[in-house]
Amino acid sequence: xxxxxxxxxxxxxxxxxxxxxxxxxxxxxxxxxxxxxxxxxxxxxxxxxxxxxxxxxxxxxxxxxx
Amino acid sequence: xxxxxxxxxxxxxxxxxxxxxxxxxxxxxxxxxxxxxxxxxxxxxxxxxxxxxxxxxxxxxxxxxxxxxxxxxxxxxxxxxxxxxxxxxxxxxxxxxxxxxxxxxxxxxxxxxxxxxxxxxxxxxxxxxxxxxxxxxxxxxxxxxxxxxxxxxxxxxxxxxxxxxxxxxxxxxxxxxxxxxxxxxxxxxxxxxxxxxxxxxxxxxxxxxxxxxxxxxxxxxxxxxxxxxxxxxxxxxxxxxxxxxxxxxxxxxxxxxxxxxxxxxxxxxxxxxxxxxxxxxxxxxxxx
Numbered sequence: 001x002x003x004x005x006x007x008x009x010x011x012x013x014x015x016x017x018x019x020x021x022x023x024x025x026x027x028x029x030x031x032x033x034x035x036x037x038x039x040x041x042x043x044x045x046x047x048x049x050x051x052x053x054x055x056x057x058x059x060x061x062x063x064x065x066x
Numbered sequence: 067x068x069x070x071x072x073x074x075x076x077x078x079x080x081x082x083x084x085x086x087x088x089x090x091x092x093x094x095x096x097x098x099x100x101x102x103x104x105x106x107x108x109x110x111x112x113x114x115x116x117x118x119x120x121x122x123x124x125x126x127x128x129x130x131x132x133x134x135x136x137x138x139x140x141x142x143x144x145x146x147x148x149x150x151x152x153x154x155x156x157x158x159x160x161x162x163x164x165x166x167x168x169x170x171x172x173x174x175x176x177x178x179x180x181x182x183x184x185x186x187x188x189x190x191x192x193x194x195x196x197x198x199x200x201x202x203x204x205x206x207x208x209x210x211x212x213x214x215x216x217x218x219x220x221x222x223x224x225x226x227x228x229x230x231x232x233x234x235x236x237x238x239x240x241x242x243x244x245x246x247x248x249x250x251x252x253x254x255x256x257x258x259x260x261x262x263x264x265x266x267x268x269x270x271x272x273x274x275x276x277x278x279x280x281x282x283x284x285x286x287x288x289x290x291x292x293x294x295x296x297x298x299x300x301x302x303x304x305x306x307x308x309x310x311x312x313x314x315x316x317x318x319x320x321x322x323x324x325x326x327x328x329x330x331x332x333x334x335x336x337x338x339x340x341x342x343x344x345x346x347x348x349x350x351x352x353x354x
Contacts, residue, residue, distance in 0.1 A: 013130045018318055020332050024314040028158065030134035032141060047354045054137050058188075 074113055083180035084211040084238060092204035093235050096122045101109045101201055101231045102151040103266045111113070114180060120149040124202035124209075127162045129180045133189040136243065136281060136353065139220060143184030143192050147172070147206075148161060150197040152224050154247065156287070156323040163197045172205055174212025181215050193220040193239070200227040203234055207243060210238070224254040225270045226260060232273055241279040244271055249297030253290060259325070283312040286313035286341055289328030312353045313341050 015034040018026040025043060026036070032055055038045075041053045096111040106116025113121055128146040135142050146159070157163050170176060181192060193322050194206060200223050210216055218240040225244045246267060248254040254263030255305025274280050284298055302311055315338035323329040345352045 015134075022335055024332075024335065026318055026332075027134055028316070029128075029130065029132055031131065032133045035133050050137055050354070051133055051140055054140060055133060058141075058190075 074294070084207050088205055088234060089204070089211055092207050095230065095234070096204055100228050101203055102198075102227050103260075103262070104151055105228070105311075117151050118151045118166065118198070118201045119164075120201050122205065123166075124172040125149075125166060125169035126172050126176070126180075126204035127197075129184075131184050131189045133236065135193065139193065139241075141188045141190060142220070143181060143187075143189035143217065144195055145172075145177075145180060145193070146195050147197045147199050147202050149201055150224075151201050151226055151260075152198065152247075155257050155321060155326060155328050156317070156319065156327065157321045158318065159197065160321045165279075166197070166201075169184065172202070172209050174209050177209045178214045178215060181213065182347075183216060184217070189217060191220050191252050192217040193222055193243075195222040196224075198224055198226075200224075200231050203227075203231055206236065207234065225267045225274075227262070227270060229270075232270060237278065239278055239280065241284060242274045243281045244274065245283050245285070246271070246298055247285065249290075249294035249301070253294055257308065257329075268305070272305060275309060280306070281310045281312060283314055284331055284339055285314045285317055287317060287329060288331055288333050291337070291341070292331070299345050299350065301350055302350055307349065310351045310353045311345055313338065313345065315341075 002040060015030050016028040017034075020026065025038070025045070027038070034054070035048060035052050038048055077102055082307070093111070098107050099110050099116055100107065108114035108116040110116070110120065111122045115121060117146040125148050126145050127148045130144060131141050133140045135144070148168040149272065150163050153164070162168050184192070199206060199221060210219070210312055219238060220241045221235060221239040221244060222243040223245070224247065242265070243337070247258065248263055251261070251263050254260050268349050271282065282302065284295065287294060302309065315333055317333045319330050319332065342352055342354070
Protein backbone atom coordinates (compact mmCIF):
# COMPACT_ATOMS: atom_id res chain seq x y z
CA UNK A 1 0.00 0.00 0.00
CA UNK A 2 1.38 3.39 -0.96
CA UNK A 3 1.68 5.69 1.96
CA UNK A 4 -0.63 8.67 2.12
CA UNK A 5 1.31 11.93 2.36
CA UNK A 6 1.65 13.32 5.85
CA UNK A 7 -0.16 16.50 6.66
CA UNK A 8 2.55 19.03 7.51
CA UNK A 9 0.13 20.85 9.81
CA UNK A 10 -0.41 17.76 11.94
CA UNK A 11 1.97 18.48 14.79
CA UNK A 12 1.27 15.10 16.38
CA UNK A 13 3.33 13.63 13.53
CA UNK A 14 6.42 15.68 14.27
CA UNK A 15 9.57 13.63 14.69
CA UNK A 16 12.19 14.64 17.19
CA UNK A 17 15.82 14.62 16.16
CA UNK A 18 18.53 15.20 18.72
CA UNK A 19 22.12 15.57 17.59
CA UNK A 20 24.70 15.00 20.28
CA UNK A 21 27.93 17.02 20.30
CA UNK A 22 29.89 14.03 19.00
CA UNK A 23 27.59 13.71 15.97
CA UNK A 24 25.38 10.87 17.12
CA UNK A 25 21.75 11.26 16.12
CA UNK A 26 18.86 10.26 18.38
CA UNK A 27 15.55 10.00 16.55
CA UNK A 28 12.12 9.66 18.13
CA UNK A 29 8.81 9.14 16.39
CA UNK A 30 10.26 8.74 12.93
CA UNK A 31 7.99 8.90 9.93
CA UNK A 32 9.02 7.30 6.67
CA UNK A 33 9.77 10.69 5.18
CA UNK A 34 12.12 11.53 8.02
CA UNK A 35 13.91 8.19 7.68
CA UNK A 36 14.35 8.81 3.96
CA UNK A 37 15.69 12.28 4.59
CA UNK A 38 18.24 10.95 7.07
CA UNK A 39 19.08 8.09 4.75
CA UNK A 40 20.36 10.66 2.27
CA UNK A 41 22.96 11.68 4.84
CA UNK A 42 25.84 9.23 5.32
CA UNK A 43 25.24 8.60 9.02
CA UNK A 44 26.40 4.99 8.83
CA UNK A 45 23.62 3.92 11.20
CA UNK A 46 22.62 0.28 10.55
CA UNK A 47 19.35 0.64 12.47
CA UNK A 48 18.26 3.47 10.18
CA UNK A 49 19.42 1.68 7.03
CA UNK A 50 17.62 -1.54 8.01
CA UNK A 51 14.34 0.27 8.52
CA UNK A 52 14.48 2.01 5.17
CA UNK A 53 15.22 -1.28 3.45
CA UNK A 54 12.36 -2.92 5.28
CA UNK A 55 9.91 -0.24 4.13
CA UNK A 56 11.08 -0.52 0.55
CA UNK A 57 10.80 -4.29 0.61
CA UNK A 58 7.27 -4.02 1.99
CA UNK A 59 6.32 -1.56 -0.70
CA UNK A 60 7.72 -3.64 -3.54
CA UNK A 61 5.97 -6.79 -2.29
CA UNK A 62 2.69 -4.85 -2.12
CA UNK A 63 3.24 -3.67 -5.68
CA UNK A 64 3.67 -7.12 -7.20
CA UNK A 65 0.91 -8.75 -5.18
CA UNK A 66 -2.06 -9.63 -7.43
CA UNK B 67 -10.93 -11.29 41.76
CA UNK B 68 -7.79 -13.42 41.59
CA UNK B 69 -5.85 -14.17 38.46
CA UNK B 70 -6.74 -17.85 38.79
CA UNK B 71 -10.49 -17.19 38.85
CA UNK B 72 -10.15 -14.81 35.92
CA UNK B 73 -8.23 -17.42 33.94
CA UNK B 74 -10.95 -19.99 34.58
CA UNK B 75 -13.63 -17.63 33.33
CA UNK B 76 -11.67 -16.45 30.34
CA UNK B 77 -10.73 -19.99 29.39
CA UNK B 78 -14.38 -20.54 28.52
CA UNK B 79 -14.35 -17.61 26.16
CA UNK B 80 -13.14 -17.34 22.63
CA UNK B 81 -9.50 -16.37 22.86
CA UNK B 82 -9.58 -14.18 19.76
CA UNK B 83 -12.51 -11.99 20.70
CA UNK B 84 -12.87 -9.42 23.40
CA UNK B 85 -16.46 -10.26 24.27
CA UNK B 86 -18.94 -8.91 26.79
CA UNK B 87 -17.77 -11.12 29.63
CA UNK B 88 -14.17 -9.98 29.29
CA UNK B 89 -15.32 -6.36 29.20
CA UNK B 90 -17.36 -6.80 32.36
CA UNK B 91 -14.43 -8.41 34.12
CA UNK B 92 -12.17 -5.61 32.99
CA UNK B 93 -14.59 -2.89 34.11
CA UNK B 94 -14.74 -4.59 37.49
CA UNK B 95 -11.04 -3.80 37.86
CA UNK B 96 -11.86 -0.10 37.82
CA UNK B 97 -14.00 -0.59 40.93
CA UNK B 98 -11.13 -1.89 43.04
CA UNK B 99 -8.08 -1.31 40.91
CA UNK B 100 -5.56 -4.08 40.78
CA UNK B 101 -4.40 -3.60 37.23
CA UNK B 102 -0.83 -2.93 38.31
CA UNK B 103 1.24 -4.10 41.22
CA UNK B 104 0.75 -0.93 43.21
CA UNK B 105 -2.63 -2.55 43.92
CA UNK B 106 -4.09 0.73 45.13
CA UNK B 107 -7.57 -0.77 45.34
CA UNK B 108 -9.21 2.57 44.57
CA UNK B 109 -12.60 2.95 42.91
CA UNK B 110 -11.52 4.67 39.71
CA UNK B 111 -15.02 4.40 38.28
CA UNK B 112 -16.13 6.79 41.01
CA UNK B 113 -13.28 9.16 40.38
CA UNK B 114 -10.86 7.95 43.04
CA UNK B 115 -7.22 8.03 42.06
CA UNK B 116 -4.32 5.87 43.11
CA UNK B 117 -0.60 6.04 42.39
CA UNK B 118 -1.05 6.59 38.64
CA UNK B 119 -3.74 9.26 39.24
CA UNK B 120 -5.86 7.86 36.41
CA UNK B 121 -9.62 7.61 36.57
CA UNK B 122 -11.71 5.30 34.40
CA UNK B 123 -11.07 7.51 31.37
CA UNK B 124 -8.14 6.80 29.07
CA UNK B 125 -6.70 9.63 27.03
CA UNK B 126 -4.46 9.56 23.96
CA UNK B 127 -1.90 12.34 23.92
CA UNK B 128 -0.32 11.40 20.60
CA UNK B 129 -1.17 9.04 17.76
CA UNK B 130 0.69 8.62 14.54
CA UNK B 131 2.25 6.16 12.14
CA UNK B 132 5.88 5.59 13.03
CA UNK B 133 8.74 3.83 11.32
CA UNK B 134 11.35 3.88 14.07
CA UNK B 135 9.98 1.08 16.19
CA UNK B 136 10.95 -2.59 16.08
CA UNK B 137 11.79 -3.31 12.47
CA UNK B 138 9.32 -6.15 11.97
CA UNK B 139 6.40 -3.89 12.87
CA UNK B 140 6.99 -0.81 10.76
CA UNK B 141 5.05 1.13 9.61
CA UNK B 142 3.03 1.00 12.80
CA UNK B 143 0.09 2.96 14.18
CA UNK B 144 1.01 4.06 17.69
CA UNK B 145 -1.40 5.34 20.29
CA UNK B 146 0.27 7.05 23.25
CA UNK B 147 -1.83 6.97 26.39
CA UNK B 148 -1.21 9.49 29.12
CA UNK B 149 -0.71 8.27 32.69
CA UNK B 150 1.78 5.80 34.06
CA UNK B 151 2.33 3.56 37.08
CA UNK B 152 6.08 4.17 37.11
CA UNK B 153 7.84 7.44 37.80
CA UNK B 154 11.03 7.06 35.80
CA UNK B 155 13.10 10.18 36.37
CA UNK B 156 14.48 9.92 32.81
CA UNK B 157 11.14 9.47 31.03
CA UNK B 158 11.25 10.84 27.51
CA UNK B 159 7.49 11.27 27.52
CA UNK B 160 7.92 13.74 30.38
CA UNK B 161 4.74 15.38 31.67
CA UNK B 162 2.53 13.84 28.95
CA UNK B 163 3.38 10.40 30.22
CA UNK B 164 2.52 11.10 33.84
CA UNK B 165 -0.58 13.29 33.63
CA UNK B 166 -3.56 11.07 32.75
CA UNK B 167 -5.73 14.12 32.10
CA UNK B 168 -3.80 14.98 28.93
CA UNK B 169 -5.01 14.09 25.49
CA UNK B 170 -8.16 13.06 23.66
CA UNK B 171 -10.65 10.72 25.28
CA UNK B 172 -10.25 7.19 23.95
CA UNK B 173 -13.47 5.89 22.43
CA UNK B 174 -14.32 3.33 19.77
CA UNK B 175 -15.03 6.14 17.33
CA UNK B 176 -11.70 7.81 18.00
CA UNK B 177 -9.89 4.49 17.63
CA UNK B 178 -11.70 3.69 14.39
CA UNK B 179 -10.75 7.04 12.91
CA UNK B 180 -7.14 6.69 14.06
CA UNK B 181 -6.83 3.23 12.55
CA UNK B 182 -8.48 4.31 9.32
CA UNK B 183 -5.92 7.09 8.98
CA UNK B 184 -3.17 4.70 9.97
CA UNK B 185 -4.19 2.19 7.31
CA UNK B 186 -4.09 4.94 4.70
CA UNK B 187 -0.52 5.56 5.82
CA UNK B 188 0.30 1.86 5.42
CA UNK B 189 0.24 0.93 9.11
CA UNK B 190 0.47 -2.83 9.56
CA UNK B 191 -0.38 -3.04 13.24
CA UNK B 192 -1.67 -1.10 16.21
CA UNK B 193 0.65 -0.40 19.11
CA UNK B 194 -0.60 0.60 22.53
CA UNK B 195 2.10 2.57 24.28
CA UNK B 196 2.29 5.11 27.06
CA UNK B 197 2.70 6.29 29.63
CA UNK B 198 1.54 2.79 30.37
CA UNK B 199 -1.38 1.11 28.61
CA UNK B 200 -1.94 -1.49 31.34
CA UNK B 201 -3.47 1.04 33.73
CA UNK B 202 -6.09 1.76 31.03
CA UNK B 203 -6.71 -1.82 30.05
CA UNK B 204 -10.53 -1.78 30.50
CA UNK B 205 -10.93 1.39 28.43
CA UNK B 206 -8.67 -0.02 25.72
CA UNK B 207 -10.60 -3.29 25.55
CA UNK B 208 -13.87 -1.37 25.34
CA UNK B 209 -12.57 0.83 22.54
CA UNK B 210 -11.26 -2.17 20.60
CA UNK B 211 -14.49 -4.10 21.11
CA UNK B 212 -16.40 -1.33 19.35
CA UNK B 213 -13.97 -1.05 16.46
CA UNK B 214 -14.50 -3.21 13.38
CA UNK B 215 -11.26 -2.39 11.60
CA UNK B 216 -8.67 -3.53 14.11
CA UNK B 217 -5.10 -4.25 13.16
CA UNK B 218 -2.90 -6.83 14.88
CA UNK B 219 -2.22 -5.61 18.41
CA UNK B 220 1.22 -4.87 19.87
CA UNK B 221 1.20 -4.21 23.61
CA UNK B 222 4.18 -2.13 24.66
CA UNK B 223 4.41 -2.11 28.43
CA UNK B 224 6.67 -1.72 31.44
CA UNK B 225 5.32 -5.09 32.62
CA UNK B 226 4.63 -3.86 36.14
CA UNK B 227 1.08 -5.16 35.78
CA UNK B 228 -0.71 -7.84 37.73
CA UNK B 229 -1.51 -11.37 36.71
CA UNK B 230 -5.15 -10.30 36.63
CA UNK B 231 -4.34 -7.66 34.05
CA UNK B 232 -2.32 -9.98 31.85
CA UNK B 233 -5.06 -12.56 32.04
CA UNK B 234 -7.53 -10.05 30.65
CA UNK B 235 -5.18 -9.50 27.71
CA UNK B 236 -4.85 -13.18 26.95
CA UNK B 237 -5.79 -13.80 23.33
CA UNK B 238 -6.21 -10.12 22.55
CA UNK B 239 -2.56 -9.20 22.12
CA UNK B 240 -0.55 -10.49 19.16
CA UNK B 241 2.88 -9.39 20.37
CA UNK B 242 4.09 -8.15 23.73
CA UNK B 243 6.98 -5.70 23.78
CA UNK B 244 8.31 -5.42 27.32
CA UNK B 245 10.51 -2.61 28.56
CA UNK B 246 12.85 -4.26 31.04
CA UNK B 247 14.20 -1.05 32.47
CA UNK B 248 16.25 -2.11 35.48
CA UNK B 249 18.26 -5.11 36.52
CA UNK B 250 17.76 -4.82 40.27
CA UNK B 251 15.21 -3.56 42.79
CA UNK B 252 17.35 -0.77 44.22
CA UNK B 253 17.68 1.09 40.92
CA UNK B 254 13.99 0.55 40.17
CA UNK B 255 13.05 1.94 43.55
CA UNK B 256 15.34 4.94 43.30
CA UNK B 257 14.68 5.83 39.66
CA UNK B 258 11.09 4.70 39.08
CA UNK B 259 9.49 4.61 42.52
CA UNK B 260 8.45 0.97 42.50
CA UNK B 261 8.98 -1.96 44.87
CA UNK B 262 9.73 -5.62 44.13
CA UNK B 263 10.47 -4.67 40.53
CA UNK B 264 12.47 -7.71 39.51
CA UNK B 265 10.11 -10.26 41.04
CA UNK B 266 7.09 -8.70 39.38
CA UNK B 267 8.47 -7.94 35.94
CA UNK B 268 10.28 -11.25 35.49
CA UNK B 269 7.18 -13.13 36.64
CA UNK B 270 5.14 -11.31 33.99
CA UNK B 271 7.71 -11.92 31.27
CA UNK B 272 7.57 -15.65 31.95
CA UNK B 273 3.78 -15.48 31.92
CA UNK B 274 3.57 -13.50 28.69
CA UNK B 275 5.89 -15.72 26.72
CA UNK B 276 3.76 -18.80 27.35
CA UNK B 277 1.20 -18.07 24.69
CA UNK B 278 2.20 -14.92 22.87
CA UNK B 279 5.19 -13.58 20.98
CA UNK B 280 7.45 -11.50 23.18
CA UNK B 281 10.18 -8.98 22.51
CA UNK B 282 12.17 -7.53 25.40
CA UNK B 283 13.66 -4.05 25.16
CA UNK B 284 16.21 -2.32 27.33
CA UNK B 285 17.15 1.34 27.19
CA UNK B 286 20.79 1.53 28.16
CA UNK B 287 21.25 3.95 31.03
CA UNK B 288 24.60 5.67 31.56
CA UNK B 289 26.36 4.27 34.61
CA UNK B 290 24.07 1.25 34.87
CA UNK B 291 25.97 -1.34 32.86
CA UNK B 292 27.00 -3.47 35.83
CA UNK B 293 23.99 -3.00 38.08
CA UNK B 294 21.23 -3.16 35.46
CA UNK B 295 22.35 -4.27 32.02
CA UNK B 296 24.49 -7.28 32.92
CA UNK B 297 21.88 -8.74 35.31
CA UNK B 298 19.26 -8.35 32.59
CA UNK B 299 21.43 -10.18 30.07
CA UNK B 300 22.15 -12.92 32.61
CA UNK B 301 18.47 -13.31 33.42
CA UNK B 302 17.54 -13.42 29.75
CA UNK B 303 20.17 -16.10 29.15
CA UNK B 304 18.80 -18.27 31.92
CA UNK B 305 15.08 -17.81 31.31
CA UNK B 306 14.35 -16.38 27.86
CA UNK B 307 17.34 -17.23 25.68
CA UNK B 308 15.33 -17.30 22.45
CA UNK B 309 13.40 -14.09 23.01
CA UNK B 310 14.69 -11.14 20.96
CA UNK B 311 16.39 -8.45 23.01
CA UNK B 312 16.29 -4.96 21.57
CA UNK B 313 19.06 -2.79 22.94
CA UNK B 314 18.19 0.88 22.73
CA UNK B 315 20.98 3.43 22.75
CA UNK B 316 19.02 6.67 22.43
CA UNK B 317 19.12 7.69 26.09
CA UNK B 318 18.97 11.43 26.67
CA UNK B 319 18.94 13.17 30.06
CA UNK B 320 15.29 14.28 30.00
CA UNK B 321 12.60 15.02 32.57
CA UNK B 322 14.27 14.96 36.00
CA UNK B 323 17.42 13.10 35.01
CA UNK B 324 19.65 16.12 35.55
CA UNK B 325 19.20 15.61 39.26
CA UNK B 326 20.94 12.23 39.14
CA UNK B 327 24.67 12.24 38.61
CA UNK B 328 24.83 9.06 36.52
CA UNK B 329 21.87 10.05 34.37
CA UNK B 330 22.75 13.68 33.76
CA UNK B 331 24.71 12.98 30.55
CA UNK B 332 23.96 11.09 27.34
CA UNK B 333 25.13 7.52 26.95
CA UNK B 334 28.83 7.08 26.25
CA UNK B 335 29.74 6.73 22.60
CA UNK B 336 30.86 3.11 22.86
CA UNK B 337 28.26 1.94 25.35
CA UNK B 338 25.90 0.60 22.69
CA UNK B 339 28.49 -1.49 20.90
CA UNK B 340 29.77 -2.81 24.21
CA UNK B 341 26.27 -3.82 25.29
CA UNK B 342 25.57 -5.57 22.00
CA UNK B 343 28.84 -7.47 22.26
CA UNK B 344 28.02 -8.62 25.81
CA UNK B 345 24.61 -9.93 24.80
CA UNK B 346 25.84 -11.63 21.65
CA UNK B 347 28.70 -13.23 23.53
CA UNK B 348 26.06 -14.79 25.77
CA UNK B 349 24.19 -16.05 22.71
CA UNK B 350 21.19 -13.76 22.91
CA UNK B 351 19.18 -12.76 19.87
CA UNK B 352 20.00 -9.05 19.74
CA UNK B 353 17.95 -6.69 17.60
CA UNK B 354 18.74 -3.03 17.07
